[in-house]
Amino acid sequence: MITANQYLMVGAILFAIGVLGFLTRRNIIVLLMCIELMINGAGLAFVSFCRQMGSLEGQVFVLFAMVIAAVEIAVGLSIILLVFRNRATLDADEMESLKW
Amino acid sequence: MENLFFYIAAMLAIVSASSVILQRKVMYSVLSLIVTLLSVAWMYAMLSAPFLAVVQVILYAGAIMVLFLFVVMMLKYEKTETFRFRPGLLWCLGLVAAIAFLIEIVLPLNMTESLAPAATALAPGFGSIKSLGSILYTQYLLPIELTGILLLVAVVGVALLSGVKKE
Secondary structure, three states: OOOHHHHHHHHHHHHHHHHHHHHHEOEHHHHHHHHHHHHHHHHHHHHHHHHHHOOOHHHHHHHHHHHHHHHHHHHHHHHHHHHHHHHOOOEHHHOOOOOO | OHHHHHHHHHHHHHHHHHHHHHOOOHHHHHHHHHHHHHHHHHHHHHOOOHHHHHHHHHHHHHHHHHHHHHHHHHOOOOHHHHOOEOOHHHHHHHHHHHHHHHHHHHHHHHHOOOOOOOOOOOOOOOOOHHHHHHHHOOOOHHHHHHHHHHHHHHHHHHHHHHOOOOO
């Protein structure tokens, strides 16, 4: 029998891998993907708690989080495209000036 | 049997998630992230959230990752492939912070006694599209409408950002 703690553990590990990637990688597209990893880790925790409590609120929250993630990726990727068009770089460490 | 399925899904999720942050080529990162999202959908299905699992596959592994793939294929930039990680000290600090975070979040989970499986039996149709829809459009009506406005704003914003300006 799988307990809720095991699902929470998987969620925590996914979140920590996302944090690790976000803090160490250079490529800004990979940074966006690490945000996705973190959202999924949190969502797994939400769903396992909601299975535990027998209420649907957690699933509703995960649904909203998915929509917000889609919006964020759409806007973020178009900003990345714009930066690449103007600065010809994808390195997050090179994007240091607010105005070019 | 349930144990076996859970461990396969958890292993797939963790291995492919580490592959996301370790791959040299961004394209391979995107493909590993798709595997991660699919195994998370698998775990949603095991946690009696079938609708969420379907949405995860369609919206995340389908729509969002296709967007990622398009952008990755459009942009060619090789410097971050030879130097994957941030220079010098920043890389080490990030690693230390992430490990500290993992310990901080795993230790309390280990110390608390494991939550017992849900005592009350789940209502029939728990997590189905019907039950989720009936709570979404009554109790969460305002957030749903606000999410619609947010989507509209995002569409306008993306069109504004990526539109070609006429000189």
